[in-house]
Amino acid sequence: MSQSLLTTLCYLEQGGKYLMMHRVKKEKDGNRDKWIGIGGHFEKGESPEECLIREVKEETGLILTRYRFRGLVTFSSGDWQEYMCLYTADGFVGELLPEQMKDCSEGELVWVDKGAIDELNIWEGDRIFLRLLAEDAPFFSLKLRYDGDRLAEAVLDGKPIQLPDRL
């Protein structure tokens, strides 16, 4: 029986915008220069919600008060695999931490219009689940298989789907 890497990712919503992190801080970040949501790795014994709330607090200073579990994303790339619990949250209290007050900053936080996210540098597979979120899809299980940085296969609830167009 293999052991697997579990993570959460959350898109905080406010006024038609998502809180996005531009990952420009760590030299060796696999997400370097990419724009992603807020999240991180499970600590031992945490439920998805415990990980979600802790990660959002650590990375933004905000306390979630309302959130929805939207999907489970299976990433696979060669020998690497990750299972990511995907959330959106439209209730939170507190103030966004100023950069210099954060324990552990992984990037710059920016509120981005949902309609403008497609123009950012994001992972190909992220476009698929961002579309599902936009369509208010019911809970989904999405497998994304990458070949390096390139999305090679996407399977939604057990059925292969067409990959996004590439320019």
Place this chain on the structure above:
Amino acid sequence: MSQSLLTTLCYLEQGGKYLMMHRVKKEKDGNRDKWIGIGGHFEKGESPEECLIREVKEETGLILTRYRFRGLVTFSSGDWQEYMCLYTADGFVGELLPEQMKDCSEGELVWVDKGAIDELNIWEGDRIFLRLLAEDAPFFSLKLRYDGDRLAEAVLDGKPIQLPDRL
């Protein structure tokens, strides 16, 4: 970042019954004498659906054609933890394998009236998610913390819930 154990569990449904496995085969089975659904551990890189379909085929001989991802259950007990993807399935083809034809039998398979399952020897926490399935609850995240065989805490979508009555 810790690595975690991932499993699937499926309740196949037909005519008001669930296909239950009575775990009486392995001497050292942590589930020994308990009645549970059909499932097992993820293999490397599998999505939840890939694990689900493989495990049901291996343990019953049936091929799933319709299933629903109903919830994610976080089990924790001391140092042990497991994340279980919970499914129900009401579409499948094939015939239940006779015992002697199975590669790897972990127990006896019996179709049990849903109303009679409460009288079986099942884990305390299983009664909680079986009730959620019966109520057709939307996708849920349930954390079950055990102290040995005893359920110590249950948290549904981030909120503690009352434990089932004990006789």
